Amino acid sequence: MIEPTASPSQAPSLGVALVALFCISVVVLLILRHYLPLRTTPAFLLVPVFFALWLPASMVLLVPIDLASSAMTDNIDARGIWLDERTLRVSWRITYWLTFALTWFILPILGEYSDSGYREPKAKLLDSLRANAQYYGIVFGSGALGLIYVLISYGHFSESLKSTVMALAYCWGLILVIYLMGHGLVSIPRRLFRNANISGRLRRIQAQAPKIYEKMEDSIVDVEDLELQVAELSRRKGGSASLFQDWIEELADMTNLPESPPGRASILRGSGNPSPLPNVITAKYLAELTRRLVRAKHARSRYVSEWNRLLEDAVKTQAILDSAASKKLDFGRASPHAGFWDRHTIFTPYTRYLFHYHFVPYLQIALAAVLSLASVCIVWSELVKGLFPQLSVIRYSVVHHQVAGKGQVGFAGQVIAALWMVYMCAAALISITEVKVWRGRALVRRNTAHESAFWYASQVARLSVPLTYNFMTFLGVIYRDTVFYDFLGQLINLTPLGKWFDYLFPAFILLPVCATLFGLYGRVKRVVSFGVVDALDNEEEEDDVADRGSSAAFGAWREGRDLIERELNGTLAAVRARRADVVNSSGGGNGRTGRSAPVLSIPRAGQTPTPFGTSPAAGSAATPSRSRRAQANTSTRTVGRAEPLPADEGDDENFFEALGHRVKNTIDTLDTPKWLQDLGQGIKKPKWMGGHEGQSGSGSHNVGRGGGADIRRWFGGGNDEGRIRL
Template sequence: MIGNPSAVGSEVFSLIALLIISLGVLLLLRHYLPLRTTPAYLTVPIFFALGIPASIILLVPIDLASSSRGDDASRGIWLPDRVLLVAWRISYWLTFGLTWFILPILEEYADAGYRDPKGRLLYSLRANAKYQGALFGTGLLGMIYFFISAGVKPASLKGLVMALGYCWGLILGIYLMGHGLVAIPRRLFRNASISGRLKRIQTEAAKVHEKMEDAIQNLEDLEAQVAQLSQRNTGSAKEFKDWIEELADESHLPESRPRTLSRRLSAPQVNVPNVITERYLADLSRQLDRARHTRARYLDEWDRILQDSVDTQAILDSAGSKRIEIGEASPNAPILGRFSVLTPFTRYLYRYHFIPYLRIFFGCFFSLASFCIIWSEVTKPINQYFSIISVTVVHHAEGQQGRIGFAGQVIAACWIFYMCAAALISLTEVKVWRGRALVRRNTHGESAMWYAMQVAKLTVPLSFNFLTFISPESLYKETTFFNFLGQYITLTPLGTWFDWLFPIFILVPVCATLFNLYGKVASCAGYGNVIEDDDEDNESGYGTGSWREGRDLIERELQGASSLGRLGHTATDRRSHVPNNPNNRTAPTLTVPPAERHRALGQASTSRPSADPQQHASTAPEDENFFEAFGHRVRNTVDTFESPKWMQNMKRPKWMGGDDDDVGDDGAGPSRSGSWFGRQDGRVRL
């Protein structure tokens, strides 16, 4: 007679896995948050909001193996049923409390702007009252349906709470996952082309640079408002003197950074009310905090673009020399990135040949994985035996009852991790979350809370959705997870149909992302020129956030002639942190016709005026009067004027200085000044 198998080995493995997950979460927090200065009320909930979902990814495969082990010893990692039930209760209810109550309150608490904890807490409770009120209204409708279908009993109320939370998480998770299942392999395929990757980096540079200018301008306006507010010593401002002085002490940009011409000519937008109230100061503090983190976000993105541009250009230039030299490593580089055992030639082989083919391989691999998930979602209502995921997870089939061994558990954990990663990557790509972003070592506390809340909100529904792929149906219905959560979801017929049929709608975000329906809808709405990066009708390529404009902006920044100044970094420091000093290299080269390339390099960007402070030192002094400023504005308008396309195709008559050939100034061909009265250099021809 065989005795009961021992679960000591599985328990030790589970404890070691939890320690590794906790260490990984700490490293992730250290990457995005300054742990020494971040308060504990932010780091502790974020730690649990990230660590518990990561443990669920391992808990689901353990639950599957435990429910299918039979009377003999399991071939995988298993735990007793009582231990699994306690683990699911702790994981689910702690995640539920963090998602719907703790994190939303702390999120608004961190973004309140008030100085005292009481004011922050009251602001957070007021902000969450509207959200919770809308949820309560939805819950009342669901409660009526649950009580009619399942009867009035405590289990109905518990099932209502769990089912509503699952439904909302599944709706958001299916949409985000459908977008990510296409975005992940497509990004790998696109980055496999070195020249195409450089062009996309330069296209992104133009957009990020413009957003960075707007962020700096917004912060300067707010700090000018604080400066004017600090000059008041009478009236209602006297009551908040300490608060105003604290804001003034925190408001300081580098005075050595030169300002652009547009910012020198335009006065900061200052709007200080006559009566200063606590609510006004809280709003100002909140706006300042958000503006500083927004500025830090775009500065970090700009630095990343510069580094990626130089690295990609070095790889592209190595096609002739067959060598890639690297310079001094950046202080922000990881420890492994500061050392290299590759020679210049082997580095060329690795980056120019091996990495692109590796990206193509992983692109094909993840495309196949995405297809398997989509296929399983679509065929699940028809027949579970068609599920490809089930074939890869369930092994050692014995009749109708399958077995899941250690290999099946590893594969199941990989499937869940890929599904969650596809949904979470979509959160960072879709820029509709009120400007929230993850910034290295400088993430706003409110943003960190929000992203942690989404991780906790999406993991449980996607994990249970994965269970429904497993066939036979009796296998996953015997799991502790199904007995704990699934029975309440399928408590009513509406919940059963929703759980089985709604995942089919994953085809909507998949098709929208695969066929670029978002861009087509935007084009029909009149925003096509803003979204489309490659505008063939725009020959100059400027003024639309094109790669030509981004290329020139990157080159000016690397040459030390940035319109934004150094922003705390000198040009020498930044060039020493990138390989292949670009000062001895021409502009980035792409496969562009010579004439178009010469024309693009020979003219400055027209989306905004040239902002070199030395260039305008004599024409735009700080103490210029109104008439000088007005003249500079007119000159700036003429310099940046771009004539419409119908006027570019028209030739000037001879009496206005033109001829039939309309030869340009360089004698190389037709002039493209495109204006009867203006020239490309800004001079007026009468």
């Protein structure tokens, strides 16, 4: 270790470190502003989430400084940015223990607190503690077992408790890091390679459209069902409901239903179905109803945002593809929510065409090639660091100088080390966003749910320490001289089990890498067919559309293409436009409750989602307000849920009826093959079939339109019906 000094040469390094921390703070604030409205978000969410992102980001700065500061050499100028041992130790202690507290205590409790449906803070806190009781039971049980093992192996109690807690937290985080990072190391370069193909990118966007649209409509229907329950509840004035009248009024203010919805008030009671409300209204029931309503509204906001973003991507990609003919590219008027660079540009239509059609694809291919090489180097370093650390590629890219037989990290090595860590963090964090987690958590632009923000922030904090220490083990023996190893590494290597786990377990990174590279998730899902393996196979579904060309994939692509065209032409936007009228008239559904309600990204009435200035088609058909589902009939199937059946019919159809309906719908949507249409070319139709002597088979297209005879009359069919009645 270096000795703490008061050398004046430390002042420039300290100034550079403070400036870097300030830049990190600005970047974290911009990230928070992208996903959360800063003015309306409460401080109990912003402060912990800010530190949960800022502390891991500061580790990217601390690691290169620690590596340069711990080299035993008299050449201080060759160290780059360096700090004394005392400053580094205090920095690591503050960073580690704050991250530990946020990961295991603060963020989980606050996440369940924000997700609780109770009104009073005390009730919300108790509900949060009850929800985390099982989680803490598992954590403390594992800690007790680990403590017994360390006591048996180490034989002392002074450091056993702290070392057990730190080692177990590191091992659990390392398991997640290896799995998520292994997936991301393949996913990031592959995504860049695919996006370089403009036509393939458009096909993947169109193939995703039916799935996203269906989820959006399902979320809208779920919100409507819960709003109907609230409307039914608000009509109860006596009994147990009178004890919670204020709470019920708050729920009514959160909904978007008018005070007297015509034709909707009697749906629950007039449909013949029993009321979904219990006979006795309790606080627990109201809390669960509130929680479900808030979650459903955020889910609706999430899928509406995804659908609007998909439309924008489709329009932009189609414009880039069409610009190949005219050599000019114009995206039209920018969206009001577009970024600064989208609203202000220095490109002309021709230079914009050159940039997006030629330069960007080649840039993506080059970047994908570089990141692919970086992924190979990281995987290789994980495999050889335990047995052959001298073969680590990352070690030679960071340690450039050899002074007195010791490795020395200069400024260039510090920059390269920071870049390695940024890429490893990006690979792990991108995988988190691709995993389908419980409760439908997602990051939504300017409208992320509070519980989702807490959960994602806790995952970032949980992965930061094991990822940081895992990177330092790539550098050979030089990392053993760092302050971070003296603070954490010695406790991890306290027992033989911890030492071997740290060196051998990262070799299992080959499992997620091979599973993602060779499409194992999709194959297992197709074999099992239970939807269990549905976490990281989105890109494999894109493979079906872009590469395999199966009939189902082609049907999804064609269906998505027609769906996007109808949406942009305004034929599917009428329902959401009218829904937006209700949302805008109710002021976002916040009312006077003070709860965080999501803001829908739905256009107002009379407008359609027309990204980049696309003009909507006039004269859209008026659709009844708050329809159960927008019916978008495409060439392959009907997107969306059918209208609810009348009360006397129900949904109790047997297997043969359901099979008959499916076969009929399949046959109705089939197009006549061209070879069958051309089969009768050149064959004359006799007079008794309503033709003329010189009329060929091609005239069959006019049968039933003129006044001639028609064979369908023999079976009772008319000229204009287009059907044969048997």
